[in-house]
Amino acid sequence: MALQSMAQAPFRVVDEINQGMDPRNERMVHERMVEIACREHTSQYFLITPKLLTGLRYDERMRVLCIASGEHMPAAEDANKLDFGNLVKIQQGLVASAA
Template identity: 50%
Template sequence: MFEKMGCAGEVKLVKGGSEEDFDKYGISIMVRFRAEEQLQQLTRHTQSGGERSLATAIYLMALQRLTTVPFRCVDEINQGMDRINERKMLQLLVKVTTEIDNSQYFLLTPKLLTNLEYNPKIMVHTVMNGKHIMPYDKWNYDKFISRARHYKA
C-alpha cells in the first residue's frame, strides 16, 4: 500500500519480554515518506500529523484484506494531510474499498477535495447544517447537476 503512494512502510512484531509474555507484544510501524530518507518508526515526535494520518489510513487499508467485517468506519482520517497526500489516499481508498465485496466503508469527514474520482460503487452523502444553509426543499437539483458537470469538464 505504501508503494502505491510513493512511500515505503513496514510493520514489525515487537516482543517486549519473553516469548510467552504476550501482554508485552506490540507492533512497530516503520515509514518513509521521501526517497532520500531511511525507514523510521512512526511516532508523534518524528512525523507530522498529516504523515501520521496517512500512515494510519494506509495501515488500515492493508489490514482490511485480512479480516472480513460487515462495515468499517473511519472518522476524519484525512485531517492534517496536505492536498496531494489527501487526494492520493482518497483515490487509493476508493480503489481498495471497491475492488472486492468485503464490507461497507464509512468515511466521516468535514471536508472532501473537489474533483475526486469515484466509481459506481461509491455513494457520497452530504449533510449540511447551520442557520444559513438553504432548506432542502428549496434546492434546484437540475442546476446543481449542471454546475457539477460543468466543473468536472
C-alpha cells in the same frame, strides 16, 4: 488500512482520515480507499468528512451522500434553496462550458 485484511467486518467507518494531510497525500489515501472499498466481497465503507478535494476519483459503484444540517441551513420554508440535484446540474454545466 494495511491491517484490514486481518479482521472481517460488514462495514467500516473512516472519520476525517484527510484531516491535516497535504493535498498530495489526501489524493493518494482517497485513491487507495476507493480501490479497496470497491473490490468484490469487501466491507462497506463510510467516509465521514466535512470537506474533500475537488477532482478526486470516484468509482461507479460508490454513492456520495451529502448531509446538510446545522444552524446555517435554510429554514423549512426556504428548503428549495438547497436542492443538491440542482447544484449538481449547475456544476456539470460549469464543467461542460469550461471544456
